[in-house]
Amino acid sequence: MKLVALFTSAGINIGVCAVLLSLYSILRKQPGNVNVYFGRRLASKRSRRTDLCLERFVPSPSWILKAWHTTEDELLAVGGLDAVVFVRIVVFSLRVFSVAAIICTCLVLPVNYYGQDREHEDLSFEPLEVFSIENVKEGSRWLWAHCLALYIITIAACALSYFEFKAITNLRLVHIIGSPPNPSHFAIVVRGIPWSPEVSYYETVRKFFSNYHESTYLSHQMIYKSGTVEKLKDDAELMYKSIKGNSFDQSCKPHLTQCFCGGPRNSFKMISNEISSIHGRTAYNDVNLDERKKECAAAFVFFKTRYAALVASRILQTSNPMLWVTDQAPEPHDIYWSNLCIPYGQLWIRKIAILVASVVFMLVFLIPVTFVQGMTQLDHLQESLPFLKGILKKKYVSQIVTGYLPSVILILFLYTVPPTMMQFSAIEGSISRSRRKKSACYKVLFFLIWNVFFVNVFTGSVISQLSIFNRITNLPEQLAKEVPAQATFFITYVLSSGWASLATELIQIFPLFWISFQRYILRCKDDSLMAPPSFPYHTETPRILLFAFLGFTCSILAPLIAPFLLVYFFLGYLVYKNQLVNVYVTKYDSGGEFWPIAHNTTVFALIFTQIVALGVFGMKRSPVASGFTIPLLILTILFHEYCRQRFLPIFKNNSAQILIDMDRRDEHDGKMEEIYDQLHAAYCQFAPPTTDPDFSSNAPSQDLEGSNRVSEISETGNPQPKR
Incomplete structure (x- = not known):
């Protein structure tokens, strides 16, 4: 690919981004689009009427200034700790690649460009390989510049990562200590409850914990089958028994009136809510339902202190590890109810099946990736498809085909990955929405790094030389040879996938299309039926980390x-x-658990970059550069091990010291009895969790302010996180 093709790709993407950003600044001013661009204002019922004026149709950069001036405290108040951590990941990448851009542009780029004794042609028609390490001749003494740049980038990345890890760890501790009493600290999830033909699961749980946790056990609440079909069946049976029991006037008439006279759509759920008990067992016995048939082998068990719940969730309850399996309960807003009834012994089968399905999905994805790589190599494409020779000889067609279309086609195929991985994570059996999203984040990240990077590298080599895996021992040498050769594709991928994806995220194409379809095709007048979405961390976090991985790997090579x-x-x-x-509306908060993913990916990218650089220096016959790279590789591994031992346990477990101090504080303030009274209501399966401001989950309140003035949040009375 020549530099002019890169300029063509950059020009197209800059034009697309400029049009979309200008269009966004106009569309966000239209009152009809408040559902799309101000979901939080709609959630707080604070819509604002806008009069027709010319200013609504003129692009303006006001949103940029408001985003720039939004502080971390304001972001924490409206989005929670996960939002702050995500923005910190972006800022961390921005800082690292500011250093990388300066070092690589001023030091490495001139060395690459003048690496061969040759006369340079017109700069715009130079092949991009001239600007990569491929242009440096073997045995060149100037390879020390690449080694020095690698040292500077690695030291900067490790230092910034350490300080970010430390700061986010402190934020997480403040988040735990300063939040209102969290019901998940007093509750555990018990699965694998043994079946007994004599007594119900409810009695089995009560007897077990009353016997073995007598001093700390408070109460428990069973989990019932709660699928959609099961709910409809229960509601229909309740209505039938109510009518049959001649209690039509007292109990059923109001609900039927609401059902058939334009009442709430969840009228059937209201029936289930009213017959639910918040003290352990639902009141199905009151209407003669067979309760045992609806019980799952899972329950929430509540303890008198946070420390007792922590101990019970971590120790082995019996000598059989497949029975009485305990885990810390998710926050009430975070529970994924449909997965709680999955038999514990079935989870390992599901995980193996999902692993196989993920591998198959990655292998199937080789087809579009191979096709995309074929488009980047016109010579081989013309040999395979001779009828395209005449078209591909045209100057502008060849520039677009090699510089723009491959990345666009790959992006379109990649849109299918996040929803597929999210479905895989749900089938896998995660009991909380945050764990499901975190699992999907890992899957999407592995998928992107494998298919966007490794498969593109290997398929590019397959196209040019039909067998790459001649000998497995040649793998490092092949990486050292092929990564620089494919670096030009990754540059165009950053342009096409990176810049354009941000513009499409901003303009919200799919929600905008859906609102327009409802309004103009379906003739729906009420747009408020569209609930504001939550932030797709499983999509955006892997995207950010993928570009960081590409940047680390290719910065000194290209x-x-x-x-x-x-x-x-x-x-x-x-x-x-x-x-x-x-x-986006924050419905639950994992407490910043996405940062360890970013840290691990950064360290992996640094180590992989050093291995590739070691292979390149070996191929270029530079023993000095190779010798200095080995200590850097060892130091990076030691740094990662230190961070793993120092910070990572805080993201996996709550410390006994903090929980005991919180217990003593609540006991001193006389809040324990109030907390005990609210536990069952918080985890009521057939009713929404409590909204008591003094007893809530760590997730920010969903009564969120609009977007025009972030500073107004403190004036509206919305609950603020306690410092």
């Missing part, structure tokens, strides 16, 4: 990628802050 990544992360900082403040 330095032109660094400035494009710098622009991407800066634009992403503004776009994501705007979306978190205006569009």
